[in-house]
Structures are given as structure tokens and as C-alpha cells.
Amino acid sequence: MQFALNELATLRAEGRPAGVTSVCSAHPIVLRAALRHGRDHSSTVLIEATCNQVNHLGGYTGMTPADFAALVSRLAKEEGCPENLIVLGGDHLGPNPWRDRAAEEAMAEAEGMVAAYVDAGFRKIHLDASMGCMGEPAALDDETTAHRAARLAAVAEASARRAGDAMPVYVIGTEVPPPGGADHTLTRIEPTAASAARRTIDVHRRVFAEAGLKEAFGRAIGLVVQPGVEFGNHNVLRYDRSKIDALKQVLRDEPQFVFEAHSTDYQGADPLTALVEDGFPILKVGPELTFVLREALYGLDLIASDLVPDYGERPLYAAMEALMLAHREHWSRHYHGTEGEQRWLRHYSLSDRIRYFWTAEQAQSAVARLRDALAGKSVPLPLFWQHMPAAAQFSGAPLDLEEVLIWRVTKSLAEYHAACGGAK
Structure with missing residues (x-):
């Protein structure tokens, strides 16, 4: 309309x-x-x-x-x-x-x-x-x-x-x-x-x-x-x-x-x-739109960890954790509690202060690595059911990371x- x-x-x-x-x-x-x-x-x-x-x-x-x-x-x-x-x-x-x-x-x-x-x-x-x-x-x-x-x-x-x-x-x-x-x-x-x-x-x-x-x-x-x-x-x-x-x-x-x-x-x-x-x-x-974007990226990070032998164990998540710990100015005044509570808030808070970090070179490199790892790969249906059940429609065909992200947003x-x- x-x-x-x-x-x-x-x-x-x-x-x-x-x-x-x-x-x-x-x-x-x-x-x-x-x-x-x-x-x-x-x-x-x-x-x-x-x-x-x-x-x-x-x-x-x-x-x-x-x-x-x-x-x-x-x-x-x-x-x-x-x-x-x-x-x-x-x-x-x-x-x-x-x-x-x-x-x-x-x-x-x-x-x-x-x-x-x-x-x-x-x-x-x-x-x-x-x-x-x-x-x-x-x-x-x-x-x-x-x-x-x-x-x-x-x-x-x-x-x-x-x-x-x-x-x-x-x-x-x-x-x-x-x-x-x-x-x-x-x-x-x-x-x-x-x-x-x-x-x-x-x-x-x-x-x-x-x-x-x-x-x-x-x-x-x-x-x-x-x-x-x-x-x-x-x-x-x-x-x-x-x-x-x-x-x-x-x-x-x-x-x-x-x-x-x-x-x-x-x-x-x-x-x-x-x-x-x-x-x-x-x-x-x-924040909801970048929250679901992050949700999709992390789901694909898990899929790549299970699917691609040399990809590693959740390297996108690890890169974002290191980046946020190195630059606390966008979250330290807003996330409180124990060390464990602050850790999950950094990644999953509904306020989504992780959105400030996606333009950083370290984050973009990690996303590019994820994209390259999955580019053209055919993801088995069970992996989508495990990590991104709602995205099961993308199984069994050459994957385009950007298309999955746009779909989720x-x-x-x-x-x-x-x-x-x-x-x-």
C-alpha cells in the first residue's frame, strides 16, 4: 500500500x-x-x-x-x-x-x-x-x-x-x-x-x-x-x-x-x-531487525561448523566476542550481572547492542569467511532442523548466505x- x-x-x-x-x-x-x-x-x-x-x-x-x-x-x-x-x-x-x-x-x-x-x-x-x-x-x-x-x-x-x-x-x-x-x-x-x-x-x-x-x-x-x-x-x-x-x-x-x-x-x-x-x-x-539478522548469522555459523571440516567451531561467534571485549564502549554501561550474564547479553540481549559492531573490519571478515564457507554448499535438511528450523526451505540447494539473511529480516x-x- x-x-x-x-x-x-x-x-x-x-x-x-x-x-x-x-x-x-x-x-x-x-x-x-x-x-x-x-x-x-x-x-x-x-x-x-x-x-x-x-x-x-x-x-x-x-x-x-x-x-x-x-x-x-x-x-x-x-x-x-x-x-x-x-x-x-x-x-x-x-x-x-x-x-x-x-x-x-x-x-x-x-x-x-x-x-x-x-x-x-x-x-x-x-x-x-x-x-x-x-x-x-x-x-x-x-x-x-x-x-x-x-x-x-x-x-x-x-x-x-x-x-x-x-x-x-x-x-x-x-x-x-x-x-x-x-x-x-x-x-x-x-x-x-x-x-x-x-x-x-x-x-x-x-x-x-x-x-x-x-x-x-x-x-x-x-x-x-x-x-x-x-x-x-x-x-x-x-x-x-x-x-x-x-x-x-x-x-x-x-x-x-x-x-x-x-x-x-x-x-x-x-x-x-x-x-x-x-x-x-x-x-x-x-533492533528487532538486526537481532534476527544476528540470529540467522549465528545459525549459519553453527551449520558451517557442522558441515565444513576446516571451518572451525563457531568462528563468527568467537570473532564477535573478541571484538566486543576489545571495545566495551557500546555495551558496558548497559549490560550488568555476573561475567556469564554479561557474556550472553553481549550476544543475545533484545537491545541488540551487537549491532554497533557489524561494520568493524573484524566482523566483516568473519561474515565473509562464513559466506565463503557455505557458498554453493547444499545444506542437508537435518542441519537446518537442528540450527535454523524455519529456514528448512533452503536445504538441498546451493546456498546463498545473503538470500537467507534477507529472508529472515x-x-x-x-x-x-x-x-x-x-x-x-
């Missing part, structure tokens, strides 16, 4: 709720799977990059927004995915990567980042200036947040006008999950209060109007709120629609908006479908697609 993002609220008001999957990942296999899936279903492919991951200074991926857009464009051409299906979004665009600096310095960097995103063709812009900078509270009040969001919107508007291209659509507000994901077993999380959602909209509407940005605010399509879903290292809190009756009333009173749901990873088909029906048609997913994407109303 293809549609413009600004149609989501109208479709909901007409009693025809439809959704879109927001793929938040920079992994080429995940992106390729999303583009192939969009091509095959003629459906909107919304791909988003976050402020820490991609920015004008490179982010942790080393990519600028122009680099990221070029990567998506190249993969789309290779997969035959039409450009008109692709929407690029920027997530949590604001001063967050520089919040250890004074506010003015951090906001100047944020302005440069937003301009770079819009210049590179990103047209869904999540304005998030909610986190405090040096000397400020960790979470800012609505008034300060709105003024900073308006400042960033003015930059986005000016950049789009210079480009002579389509003007951006905006998402405002934020839910603030635990940094890096929860590091303990979750028991409950409360949905955003309706009064808080109304206040966020009201304050932003007024501040944007005062800044001469009424037209820009008219293109605000979404509000980020907490629907009561979250995942941490150990478990998942699934959606309970009985808790959001008051929130749904906000959308009845504010027909311009839909809700954007972050952290929908691992929810499963029924909760995702309920989210779309209840006014959360923008479903963001990231697509299984998750298909669940989202169906929930969004695309199972036609």
Missing part, C-alpha cells in the same frame, strides 16, 4: 486506518530487505536514520546524511525499488549528540545537522530538543523544547526552499526510554497521559505561530507518545489497548495528528495491528506490513 505520510490522519478519520513501517537501521542487509519488500508489494518504504547514527559530522556509522541517502539510493537501484516509494526520515533530530556542551553550542550543531538532513533529501523530520544540555535538567519543559524545535524547523524550512523540493513533514514530541534500552527486567510502563499530549501540541502550535512557522506546523503529522510498549535486555512489554482510551480522544480532538510509536520491536502481529487501529500508524522498528518486515494493512 503506497500513500503519502500526510494521508495517515485522513485515513484514520475515514475509518480506514493504515500504517507504515519505519525501518530504523543502517545495516545494508536490513535496508536491502526493506527495499526489496517495498518493491514486491508496491508499498511505501520509510527508512529513518537517528541523530547519533548519522549526522553532519559522521555519527557512529561514519555516515553523513548525504552518505546515508546515497547508500539507500544505490541499494534501491540494485533491488529495482522505484524512488517514488522511498521516504527518508530523520529521527530525534536535535542537540542530543552534543548534550554534554552548552545549549547554544549544542543547538548550533543541531542546526547544521538538520540542514544536512534536508539538503540530502530527508523529508520526514522528527524534531526532538527535549533533552537538556550542560547544566540543564535531563528532560526539558515543553516551552523550552518547543522553542528549540521551532528554531530547528526554521532551518529545515529554509533548506527545503533553497532546494526547491517538497517541503518537510514534521513529527514532534518524544518518549524518553532508558538510554540504550532498559537494563533490567521490565514489569510495567505507563502510557503518556492525555493531558501531557495535549500540552505538547498546544505549546508547539503557539510557539511555532509566534515564530512565523504556522505553515510549517500545518505539516506536523505526528506526535511521539508512549503507548505502553517497551523492550529491555531481558523482556518485552506488549501493547495493552485498554490503557489508552484517553489518548485516543486526543486524536479525535486533533485530527491533524497521528501518534508515532517508538520501540515497537518484538511486539508481534496482534499488538502491532492493534496499535495501527488505535492511532499509532507509524511503527518504528530497528523480511519475515519480521512482513509482520509489520500485515499489521499496517498491507496483507492484500
Whole structure:
């Protein structure tokens, strides 16, 4: 199902709720799977990059927004995915990567980042200036947040006008999950209060109007709120629609908006479908997609260990363990417990912080070795039943590692697609 993002609220008001999957990942296999899936279903492919991951200074991926857009464009051409299906979004665009600096310095960097995103063709812009900078509270009040969001919107508007291209659509507000994901077993999380959602909209509407940005605010399509879903290292809190009756009333009173749901990873088909029906048609997913990618890679690592005499005993797993132990900065603050507990969390946590390591040379070499070991091999059915039962369809034929990985990621994407109303 293809549609413009600004149609989501109208479709909901007409009693025809439809959704879109927001793929938040920079992994080429995940992106390729999303583009192939969009091509095959003629459906909107919304791909988003976050402020820490991609920015004008490179982010942790080393990519600028122009680099990221070029990567998506190249993969789309290779997969035959039409450009008109692709929407690029920027997530949590604001001063967050520089919040250890004074506010003015951090906001100047944020302005440069937003301009770079819009210049590179990103047209869904999540304005998030909610986190405090040096000397400020960790979470800012609505008034300060709105003024900073308006400042960033003015930059986005000016950049789009210079480009002579389509003007951006905006998402405002934020839910603030635990940094890096929860590091303990979750028991409950409360949905955003309706009064808080109304206040966020009201304050932003007024501040944007005062800044001469009424037209820009008219293109605000979404509000980020907490629907009561979250995942941490150990478990998942699934959606309970009985808790959001008051929130749904906000959308009845504010027909311009839909809700954007972050952290929908691992929810499963029924909760995702309920989210779309209840006014959360923008479903963001990231760690789940790289989690299942890792799951498939490790399954194939086991198969190669059993099938190929000189491959060794799980060398991909061993390489990733050595890499993570050598570079603790992406996981040490988030994985706690005994040495044994930290070991399994490094590889299997639902927060999937192993995703930060796949671009490292050591990881890429290990994946290449796995690919070469299995290339063209005919894997016996019993080995798939032992290590990857759901992939048994690939048995008995020359194996292509990338095709197996894309298949596994697509299984998750298909669940989202169906929930969004695309199972036609």
C-alpha cells in the first residue's frame, strides 16, 4: 500500500486506518530487505536514520546524511525499488549528540545537522530538543523544547526552499526510554497521559505561530507518545489497548495528528495491528531487525561448523566476542550481572547492542569467511532442523548466505506490513 505520510490522519478519520513501517537501521542487509519488500508489494518504504547514527559530522556509522541517502539510493537501484516509494526520515533530530556542551553550542550543531538532513533529501523530520544540555535538567519543559524545535524547523524550512523540493513533514514530541534500552527486567510502563499530549501540541502550535512557522506546523503529522510498549535486555512489554482510551480522544480532538510509536520491536502481529487501529500508524522498528539478522548469522555459523571440516567451531561467534571485549564502549554501561550474564547479553540481549559492531573490519571478515564457507554448499535438511528450523526451505540447494539473511529480516518486515494493512 503506497500513500503519502500526510494521508495517515485522513485515513484514520475515514475509518480506514493504515500504517507504515519505519525501518530504523543502517545495516545494508536490513535496508536491502526493506527495499526489496517495498518493491514486491508496491508499498511505501520509510527508512529513518537517528541523530547519533548519522549526522553532519559522521555519527557512529561514519555516515553523513548525504552518505546515508546515497547508500539507500544505490541499494534501491540494485533491488529495482522505484524512488517514488522511498521516504527518508530523520529521527530525534536535535542537540542530543552534543548534550554534554552548552545549549547554544549544542543547538548550533543541531542546526547544521538538520540542514544536512534536508539538503540530502530527508523529508520526514522528527524534531526532538527535549533533552537538556550542560547544566540543564535531563528532560526539558515543553516551552523550552518547543522553542528549540521551532528554531530547528526554521532551518529545515529554509533548506527545503533553497532546494526547491517538497517541503518537510514534521513529527514532534518524544518518549524518553532508558538510554540504550532498559537494563533490567521490565514489569510495567505507563502510557503518556492525555493531558501531557495535549500540552505538547498546544505549546508547539503557539510557539511555532509566534515564530512565523504556522505553515510549517500545518505539516506536523505526528506526535511521539508512549503507548505502553517497551523492550529491555531481558523482556518485552506488549501493547495493552485498554490503557489508552484517553489518548485516543486526543486524536479525535486533533485530527491533524497521528501518534508515532517508538520501540515497537518484538511486539508481534496482534499488538502491532492493534496499535495501527488505535492511532499509532507509524511503527518504528530497528533492533528487532538486526537481532534476527544476528540470529540467522549465528545459525549459519553453527551449520558451517557442522558441515565444513576446516571451518572451525563457531568462528563468527568467537570473532564477535573478541571484538566486543576489545571495545566495551557500546555495551558496558548497559549490560550488568555476573561475567556469564554479561557474556550472553553481549550476544543475545533484545537491545541488540551487537549491532554497533557489524561494520568493524573484524566482523566483516568473519561474515565473509562464513559466506565463503557455505557458498554453493547444499545444506542437508537435518542441519537446518537442528540450527535454523524455519529456514528448512533452503536445504538441498546451493546456498546463498545473503538470500537467507534477507529472508529472515523480511519475515519480521512482513509482520509489520500485515499489521499496517498491507496483507492484500
